[in-house]
Amino acid sequence: MQGFPFESLGVVAFFILFVMAATSHDFWNANLGPGAWKFIHMGVYLAYLALVAHVMLGFVQSEKSVLYPVLIGVGAGWLALVHLLAAAKSSRGLDDAEAGWIKVATTAEFTEGRARIVTPEKGERIAVFLHKGRFSAVSNVCRHQGGPLGEGKVVDDCITCPWHGFQYRLEDGQSPAPFTEKISTYNLKLEGGTVFVHEEPNEPGTPTKPVALGPEAA
């Protein structure tokens, strides 16, 4: 690793972060379209990797000990493992025998005010929240800049986007007044202690029947 031109990685990270900063305004989101905008801003992962590699490889230029490359390798392996585990957690669940229903998780696997995320074969990922003993399912994609709603939490009875705080009601996916944003909702069912979500989205803002955790929560 000695002699590696680590400076170039810093330049790559700087360039990516510069482009992200320059296009972060809603104007660019509206004009580039959500897909292109998100593609650009997913570059944060590449920038992060380039930045870490830049610092690490710069550090080992003057080190002779093999301990540091080993530590870097272990750290990189650990990071990859954590990301793989996170991806597996949000991956598509087992299908119910009935077409269109996707297994989300058992009720015991949910955390109050948080979501489990599932990936249907087609379309956007789905975030299924548990709040005050009731389950609600909405699109995982925030209307503002595509933030991952399922990584947010429920605040004041509303799903709150972890990126910039846009909020959506659990029961119908609508932003509370005076805001007008709407996201798709999904139908849920509870069978034998397991939550299932139907992969077909409802029109954005459509109220859904809440699914209760148990009689005590009704």
Ligand code: FES
């Ligand atoms: S992406 Fe900005 S609030 Fe959700």
